[in-house]
Amino acid sequence: MAFQLAVCAEMVFTDMPFIERVERIHAKGLCVEMWDWSNKDLVQLAATGATFTSMTGYLRGTLTTAHGIEELLSTAKLSIEASRHFGNLNLNLHGTGLGEGGLPVEPVDEVTEAMWHSARETLQQIAELGEQEGVNFVLENLNLDVDHPGVPFARAHDTLALVSHVNNPHLKMNLDLYHAQIGEGNLISLIEQSLPWIGEIQIADVPGRCEPGTGEINY
Incomplete structure (x- = not known):
């Protein structure tokens, strides 16, 4: 399985305008x-010539409520159209819509079986949308x-x-090892279990979400 090496322009060179961050990353021979x-x-971003590997695949919505599902699917369609500027890249999803500071717009204290059922059905629709449009969605874990x-x-x-239940190549995991180390650990076993379903891997070290090799994860 081959992966492209990319840098998240949201997290580096943060004193520079976003377009200049992209240009700096591209100049180093890395994807964005x-x-x-x-x-x-x-x-303007497409004109830099940089290869973009991932961007957010929705603007609002949830996996479980009627209104949230409608918003998720409608803004996923908008994201697909936006992604046409960059060719074939992953469209990233989360378990619910995130707001300021990465906090959920609609926080949940307990995930019920009914919510699991709704999430599976919603992601089935997302995968079918990806299949129809020729794009790939990924579902990211968080801590x-x-x-x-x-x-x-x-x-x-x-x-x-969720991803293995849907079992569609247009919906994969975005396995974030920074988040997984905080919430679960046992990363080697987790990667081995997840490998058939992985569409993207994100890395940073713990604590601090800093460069690999600066913290407790033995990269």
Whole structure:
């Protein structure tokens, strides 16, 4: 399985305008990840010649409520159209919509079986949308203890359960090892279990979400 090496432009060179961050990363021969596309000049970013590997695949919504599902699917369609500027890249999803500081817009204290059922059905629709449009979605795990309390389906084992249930190549896992180390640990076993379903891996060290090799993870 081959992966492209990319740098998240949201996290580096933060004293520079976003377009200059992209140009700096591209000049180093690396691909680029970005998050929210709706506040960026997509034509200008595409003109840099950089290869983008991932961007957020929705603007609002949830996996479990009627209104949230409608918002998720409608803004996923907008994200697909936005992604056409960059060719074939992953469209990233979360267990629910995130707001200021990465906190959930609709926090959840307990995930019920009914919510699991709704999430599976919603992600089935997302995968079918990806198949129809020729794009790939990925579902990212997050940590609850430090950065994203209240996000449902946040653990890597949750995203693995959902993605493997849908079992469609247009929906894969975005396995974030920084988040997984905080919430679950046992990373080698987690990677081995998840490997058939992985579409993207993100790395940073713990604590601090800093460069690999600066913390407790033995990269």
